[in-house]
Amino acid sequence: MIHFLLRSKPTYVNFGMLVLRLALGISMAYHGYLKFLSGSQGLYKVGAMLAPLGVSDAYEVLGTFAAFSELLGGILVALGLFTRLGSLLLAGVLFTATILHLDAGFFSWDYPSQMGFAALAIFFMGGGRYSVDAALFGVR
Template identity: 65%
Template sequence: MLSFLFKGKPNYINFGLLFYRIALGASMFYHGYLKWLSGSEGLYKVGAMLAPLGVSGGYELLGTAAAIAEMLGGILIILGLFTRIGALLLVGTLAVATILHINGNFFGWDYPSQMAFGAIMLFFAGAGRYSFDAFIFKK
């Protein structure tokens, strides 16, 4: 039992990466999908959140880009396909979300920052053995 708790095993690491990829990817896909379902008015509102950062137009396009980045990034991470690209898509969107809520309460910026840290971890760690990346690139 102690060996399991204190010694790293490659298979455990790969199962951990798979589990985390599915959890993070599904959550991010769902967030993007909800934005997408809100239609042009909802996408406009998402993009308009950038106004305090000095962005003065193109709100519907920016909201659409955020929704697509979250959905595509989530799918890529779940599949472990071009995982680092998927992670970068998520980090960009989540960094902006964190910045927008940084002056609010803790729970406003905590969630996007923690998800961004997880995406950064996947960027550096990669998808692991149980992924399309491992199959395609013969890791």
């Protein structure tokens, strides 16, 4: 047991990367899916959240882009297919969400910032051994 706690075997590391990818990817894909379920009015509201950043138009398009980034990025990260591209899509959306919630207190910006750092970590680590990237391209 002590060896498991103190050693960093590649199998353990790659399994940990898989768990992180699945948790972040599935969660974010579901968030994106729910945004699309809300229809054009819901997508408009998501885009309108950018108004404090000086964005004054194209709210529905921007909301659609955010939902698409979450859905596609989440699927790519969960599968480990083009993992770094998917994690960049997620990190961009989550960074923006963090900025938008800074004024609302710690518990408003805490979640998107932690998820954003997870996306950033996945960007640097890649998909790992248990990914489609590894199977198709030999990339770990």
